Amino acid sequence: MRSKTRDQGPEAYGSEAAQLLRRAGERLQPTLDGALTLFYEDLSGGGPPLQTLLTSEQWRDIRRDHPLNHLLDPDLSEASQRTQARASGSRHALLGFTERAVVDAYGRCLTHLLEPLGACPRSARDAVALRTVITRRITASMAGEMEGQRRILDSEQQALAAVTHAPATSGTLAQSVRHTLEILMTLEGMVAGTLTRPDAQGRLQHEIVVGKTFECHASHLTEHALLPCIHEADPRGQGPSGRAWRSRSVRTVAVLTADPATAPWHDFARLLGYASIAAIPILDSEGEPHGIVSLYHSAPGYFGAAHRERFLADLGALFAQRLTPHIQIDPMLPYAIGAHYRERVMRGDVRMLYQPVIDLTSGQLYKVEALARLPRDDGGDIAPADFLPALGSRELRELFALGLRQALTDLRHWDRQGIAVRVAVNLPPQALVDPDYFAIARGVLRDIPVDAARLTLELLENDEIDQQYDPAVILSEWRALGVQLAQDDLGSGYSSLLRMERLAVDDVKIDQGLVSGATLMPRKALQFLHPLTRLAH
Numbered sequence: 001m002r003s004k005t006r007d008q009g010p011e012a013y014g015s016e017a018a019q020l021l022r023r024a025g026e027r028l029q030p031t032l033d034g035a036l037t038l039f040y041e042d043l044s045g046g047g048p049p050l051q052t053l054l055t056s057e058q059w060r061d062i063r064r065d066h067p068l069n070h071l072l073d074p075d076l077s078e079a080s081q082r083t084q085a086r087a088s089g090s091r092h093a094l095l096g097f098t099e100r101a102v103v104d105a106y107g108r109c110l111t112h113l114l115e116p117l118g119a120c121p122r123s124a125r126d127a128v129a130l131r132t133v134i135t136r137r138i139t140a141s142m143a144g145e146m147e148g149q150r151r152i153l154d155s156e157q158q159a160l161a162a163v164t165h166a167p168a169t170s171g172t173l174a175q176s177v178r179h180t181l182e183i184l185m186t187l188e189g190m191v192a193g194t195l196t197r198p199d200a201q202g203r204l205q206h207e208i209v210v211g212k213t214f215e216c217h218a219s220h221l222t223e224h225a226l227l228p229c230i231h232e233a234d235p236r237g238q239g240p241s242g243r244a245w246r247s248r249s250v251r252t253v254a255v256l257t258a259d260p261a262t263a264p265w266h267d268f269a270r271l272l273g274y275a276s277i278a279a280i281p282i283l284d285s286e287g288e289p290h291g292i293v294s295l296y297h298s299a300p301g302y303f304g305a306a307h308r309e310r311f312l313a314d315l316g317a318l319f320a321q322r323l324t325p326h327i328q329i330d331p332m333l334p335y336a337i338g339a340h341y342r343e344r345v346m347r348g349d350v351r352m353l354y355q356p357v358i359d360l361t362s363g364q365l366y367k368v369e370a371l372a373r374l375p376r377d378d379g380g381d382i383a384p385a386d387f388l389p390a391l392g393s394r395e396l397r398e399l400f401a402l403g404l405r406q407a408l409t410d411l412r413h414w415d416r417q418g419i420a421v422r423v424a425v426n427l428p429p430q431a432l433v434d435p436d437y438f439a440i441a442r443g444v445l446r447d448i449p450v451d452a453a454r455l456t457l458e459l460l461e462n463d464e465i466d467q468q469y470d471p472a473v474i475l476s477e478w479r480a481l482g483v484q485l486a487q488d489d490l491g492s493g494y495s496s497l498l499r500m501e502r503l504a505v506d507d508v509k510i511d512q513g514l515v516s517g518a519t520l521m522p523r524k525a526l527q528f529l530h531p532l533t534r535l536a537h
Contacts (some may be wrong), residue, residue, distance in 0.1 A: 009328070010129050016220045018074035025072040031116055035109040036068050042105035043097050054300060061094045062091065067141045071134065072467065082144040083138065087150020094189050095253065095295075096305030099149050110135065156311055159187055163318055174196045174208055174281070174320045174333065174389040177293060180315075181210040182393060185294065191274060196228070196241060197332045203227045204241050204292060206335040210392070211296070213272045218335050220495040226264055236264055248287055250312045252278045254304025274298040278312050282319040287519075293319060338390030341382075344374055345395045346403070350466065351375055352406045357424075367422040367456070368408040372399060396428060401440045408448040423470035423536035424486065427457040432478075440482060450481030456507065459487050508536040 010016040017097075040063075054062065063069075067084040070076050092102055113134055116181065162183045173493035176194060181193035192211030196204035204227060209218050221227050228241040238250040238261040256269040256277050269275070274296040281289040291458045293315075297303060303312070350372055357367040373381035391399065407423045414421060431437030445452055457478070478485065510532055518525035 006387075010133055012133050013078050016129075017133045017353060020126060020133055021072050021074045023126070024130055028072055028113070028116075029115060032071060033066065036063065036066060039068065039105045039110055042108050043092070050439060051398045058451075065091075067144070068138075071113075071137055071141070075223050076137070078140060081140055082147075085141045085144025085150070086148040088479070089145035089147075089150075090152050090188070091299075092145065093149045093152035094299035094302055096299075096301035096303075096308070098305070098307055102145050102149065103142060106138060107143075109264075110138050113138070131469070137295060152288060153225060155187055156308075159183055160311065160314055163315070172389040173290065173322075175391075177282075177291070177319070178208045178210065178392050180292070180318070181208065181406050185210055189302065190295065191272070191298050193295075194294045195291050195295065197291045198230050199244070199332065202230045202237075204229060204245070205332060207291075207333055207338065209335050213295070215339070217268070217272060218339075220268065221503055222336075226268065236387050238262075239265065240277055241294055244279035244281045244292055245289050248277060248281055248283055248289060250280050250309070250316055252276070252303040252308075253313070254302075255300040258300075260270050272296075273298050276302040276304065278308075279302040280312060280316045280319065283316070284320070298534065304367070304373045333386075333390055341374065341387040341390040342392070345391060346388075348402055350399060350402045351381075352403055352410070353381070354410075354423075365421055366418075367424055369424045370403055370457070372403050372426075392472045393430075393434075397434075397436050400425075400427070400431070400437060401444065404441065404444045405448065408450050411450055411454065412448065422454045422456060422484075424456040426488070427459055427485075431457075432459075432475075438477060438481075441478075441483070445481060445483075449530065453484060456484040456486050458509070459485065459505070510536075 010020070046216050064248075065084070066088055067081055071085065072083065089102070114131055134265055163180050177195040181195075184190055184193055192209070192214035194206050194210070194214065195208035196206050199205050206221070209215050227236065229237045229238045230242050230245045231237040232242070232246060234242075237246075240253050240262070243261075244251040253262055254276055256262050256274055257266045262269070262277075264343060276297045276299060278295045280293045280295070282291045282293060283289055295303070302308070351371055351374075352370045354368040354370055356365055358364070359366040372384055374387055376382060388396075404425050407425050411421070427437070441457070445455075475485065482504040486509060487505045489511050510529060515525070517530070518529070
């Protein structure tokens with residue numbers, strides 16, 4: 001315990017404070033109860049009382065767990081009070097209350113508690129000492145609350161930074177949004193995120209759904225005609241998604257079940273525990289919407305906080321930034337079909353087809369390129385362009401593992417038939433910053449004994465590598481496996497030229513769009529191909 005002087009008064013915790021509180025605590029308890037009521041009235045700031053935003057159980061728990069309830073506890077320790085206060089600060093931040101509002105509420109609470117103290121103790125000296133104990137405890141509680149508040153705010157900024165530093169292009173709009181939503185779902189209380197796009201009737205069909213609760217009940221909205229829409233005259237167009245589409249701006253609902261405009265979805269929200277929602281339009285350079293990203297939070301008031309307007313605006317700007325000429329806007333893929341594709345990948349229903357690579361100097365088969373397909377019931381195949389946009393990071397890793405294992409197994413089979421070739425397997429660029437891909441490759445090469453030099457991993461064009469990672473360090477780990485690395489589709493985009501400058505690969509494949517016209521206009525084609533081959537060498 002820290003030493004004190006006569007002027008400093010008693011410590012807020014310990015034997016002396018305990019004696020004071022045992023003598024006066026019972027008489028002060030009603031005043032403390034009133035102070036706690038004032039605290040939440042101040043936090044509401046003239047708006048709807050907090051208890052109207054919460055269920056009776058939530059309101060009971062919020063009041064019960066507030067550190068002020070333990071303010072007069074003689075046995076309270078500084079550590080336990082800080083722990084309680086930090087948890088309370090995090091709850092208040094999730095409910096949308098600012099640091100300034102919390103500080104002001106504590107100030108009024110302290111004034112309310114100190115006013116009657118003169119009548120409680122047996123002596124004036126006790127009154128001063130008790131005043132000091134309570135002031136110091138409230139100050140410590142307030143400091144702990146600020147720590148809890150900052151934890152929530154910091155986590156939001158960290159998530160925003162992670163989204164900002166993600167690869168600038170991600171192949172398709174759906175893949176880019178899915179990656180962003182997976183990052184945002186790490187935030188405390190964030191329970192679901194979706195991407196919707198309008199169909200021919202203007203209904204906002206779910207294309208991407210992240211969050212277990214929404215994934216399990218997404219079909220409920222379609223079955224009960226509860227899909228939001230973009231039409232103002234339709235009641236289902238009055239929700240935040242429809243208004244965000246029409247206004248080209250972010251729309252929020254602080255308490256979903258208290259807003260008449262969201263009446264069609266009140267039962268759905270209660271069922272899944274969704275309390276607050278934000279709808280962010282994805283706008284192109286002309287300000288036209290291409291989709292709506294919706295975020296669902298379990299805390300009422302979360303998206304009603306003024307300071308989160310900047311957070312949502314920054315997300316909207318990032319989505320607009322991703323909507324560049326480099327990104328592919330695929331036809332809308334309804335969630336049910338996408339979920340079917342994901343399920344098939346995860347159960348291993350993938351087969352690899354092979355495209356031969358011929359050495360033109362010898363005319364011999366030199367390599368085969370493995371191409372993933374999902375078999376159709378009619379004997380045909382579903383091409384990657386159809387199912388890849390539906391896959392999240394988990395399914396993409398599983399697809400890589402399945403494809404690599406199948407390709408190396410087939411390579412061993414061909415060896416036994418006397419066909420000695422190499423094999424190439426596609427590698428998403430995120431694999432260079434995701435250690436799971438490296439672990440998968442190492443494990444497959446360990447399980448299937450093949451000379452690693454016969455395996456080429458082809459970096460796809462559809463992503464950029466995060467600039468914060470050092471390519472030399474990343475590549476050294478992959479090269480330690482003994483595999484070859486190739487760059488796919490050189491010349492199909494600016495990012496491929498940047499990557500060639502940053503990464504020392506073994507092979508370069510020129511984009512087929514530049515090569516396919518060579519027989520018709522050979523001179524023009526060579527004007528492009530010759531500089532590219534020189535750059536590659």
